[in-house]
Amino acid sequence: xxxxxxxxxxxxxxxxxxxxxxxxxxxxxxxxxxxxxxxxxxxxxxxxxxxxxxxxxxxxxxxxxxxxxxxxxxxxxxxxxxxxxxxxxxxxxxxxxxxxxxxxxxxxxxxxxxxxxxxxxxxxxxxxxxxxxxxxxxxxxxxxxxxxxxxxxxxxxxxxxxxxxxxxxxxxxxxxxxxxxxxxxxxxxxxxxxxxxxxxxxxxxxxxxxxxxxxxxxxxxxxxxxxxxxxxxxxxxxxxxxxxxxxxxxxxxxxxxxxxxxxxxxxxxxxxxxxxxxxxxxxxxxxxxxxxxxxxxxxxxxxxxxxxxxxxxxxxxxxxxxxxxxxxxxxxxxxxxxxxxxxxxxxxxxxxxxxxxxxxxxxxxxxxxxxxxxxxxxxxxxxxxxxxxxxxxxxxxxxxxxxxxxxxxxxxxxxxxxxxxxxxxxxxx
Ligand SMILES: Nc1ncnc2c1ncn2[C@@H]1O[C@H](COP(=O)(O)OP(=O)(O)OP(=O)(O)O)[C@@H](O)[C@H]1O
Numbered sequence: 001x002x003x004x005x006x007x008x009x010x011x012x013x014x015x016x017x018x019x020x021x022x023x024x025x026x027x028x029x030x031x032x033x034x035x036x037x038x039x040x041x042x043x044x045x046x047x048x049x050x051x052x053x054x055x056x057x058x059x060x061x062x063x064x065x066x067x068x069x070x071x072x073x074x075x076x077x078x079x080x081x082x083x084x085x086x087x088x089x090x091x092x093x094x095x096x097x098x099x100x101x102x103x104x105x106x107x108x109x110x111x112x113x114x115x116x117x118x119x120x121x122x123x124x125x126x127x128x129x130x131x132x133x134x135x136x137x138x139x140x141x142x143x144x145x146x147x148x149x150x151x152x153x154x155x156x157x158x159x160x161x162x163x164x165x166x167x168x169x170x171x172x173x174x175x176x177x178x179x180x181x182x183x184x185x186x187x188x189x190x191x192x193x194x195x196x197x198x199x200x201x202x203x204x205x206x207x208x209x210x211x212x213x214x215x216x217x218x219x220x221x222x223x224x225x226x227x228x229x230x231x232x233x234x235x236x237x238x239x240x241x242x243x244x245x246x247x248x249x250x251x252x253x254x255x256x257x258x259x260x261x262x263x264x265x266x267x268x269x270x271x272x273x274x275x276x277x278x279x280x281x282x283x284x285x286x287x288x289x290x291x292x293x294x295x296x297x298x299x300x301x302x303x304x305x306x307x308x309x310x311x312x313x314x315x316x317x318x319x320x321x322x323x324x325x326x327x328x329x330x331x332x333x334x335x336x337x338x339x340x341x342x343x344x345x346x347x348x349x350x351x352x353x354x355x356x357x358x359x360x361x362x363x364x365x366x367x368x369x370x371x372x373x374x375x376x377x378x379x380x381x382x383x384x385x386x387x388x389x390x391x392x393x394x395x396x397x398x399x400x401x402x403x404x405x406x407x408x409x410x411x412x413x414x415x416x417x418x419x420x421x422x423x424x425x426x427x428x429x
Contacts, residue, residue, distance in 0.1 A: 136162075379426055
């Protein structure tokens with residue numbers, strides 16, 4: 001079923017994303033578009049029921065105040081101007097904004113409230129089937145939320161025409177590679193290529209101390225491994241990616257410069273180019289999660305906390321060694337387990353452990369020990385630009401310290417990082 005659609009036209013507002021979220025919360029599908037859409041582009045957008053010209057402080061582009069294109073004014077649907085050409089800005093409170101939205105979208109545009117995840121899945125399955133036909137699709141499946149949800153959606157749409165490649169580079173959290181195999185191969189019956197590349201990555205990283213260099217090696221090695229696998233598979237025309245709406249919004253618009261460059265599986269060699277399939281590119285993160293649950297993915301996968309691309313590699317400070325990497329992995333698993341038991345899972349935004357590359361003196365079993373400390377970090381943030389520290393109860397710290405110092409080989413101390421961002425960053429490297 002095709003959803004009714006409201007277009008938000010970016011005329012320099014800083015609230016495009018908020019407005020989009022609030023309209024979708026009303027149950028109506030909406031997308032943000034640039035101001036200079038052509039007739040052709042407007043025609044290609046189906047079921048448009050209304051247009052919001054969303055003006056704001058970034059309205060001057062290259063020295064000129066921008067306006068919406070004629071194609072938009074002539075689209076033949078109701079137009080609402082906000083903070084544009086003298087029209088009032090949005091009210092400060094969500095409730096007042098929702099009143100305006102309801103009146104415009106539901107009454108004036110007569111848009112139907114037919115935006116929901118089941119309709120989304122149904123529509124995407126059909127679109128994917130039409131796009132792919134009887135051809136084959138490749139997906140790099142990390143086990144993270146985005147690529148997992150893409151995998152589940154593609155399995156529903158095209159089943160065995162999809163091949164997923166999961167690379168175990170040795171830097172994933174405890175149990176993650178096993179979960180990927182269990183969920184996708186065993187439960188969903190996917191074509192999953194599991195690559196054990198642990199030795200290969202750790203050999204490349206041996207002796208490398210510089211964090212940037214480590215990140216570069218991990219990123220490049222991933223591309224090499226993925227490229228090798230992709231070449232072994234015959235007749236693949238499409239590459240699926242877990243691009244989501246914030247990736248696109250943060251890549252910059254015509255009125256705002258990029259916050260960060262769009263990642264995903266960038267950097268594949270020129271001769272290995274596929275047509276892209278990005279079925280989640282219009283979803284916000286919570287919608288991606290809802291979609292994952294509706295497709296039957298386990299909550300542990302769908303509500304996974306954010307994880308850096310280079311994985312545990314940037315939490316094993318300095319030059320990575322196998323034993324210290326295991327100390328990071330084991331201590332991280334204990335921290336997660338105890339936070340879950342204490343009801344902190346889902347409440348604290350991100351928590352993990354870091355193992356530095358120095359040792360200190362301690363006592364274990366009545367003997368002198370000379371071992372690493374484990375640093376705990378637990379932070380809360382809204383936008384990852386700033387972060388505050390979680391005030392973890394001392395009883396929880398006690399249990400975690402007891403377990404880490406007794407269960408993780410090579411560790412004799414546990415420390416808590418009290419630093420907000422700024423001045424610290426969330427990760428240590
Ligand atoms: N170990 C891996 N095995 C297979 N693919 C991977 C792996 N790590 C990353 N990728 C691919 O690279 C993409 C970008 O990785 P990144 O770590 O930046 O994750 P992300 O944008 O948070 O997405 P996700 O939620 O899918 O992990 C992933 O979506 C996935 O397609």
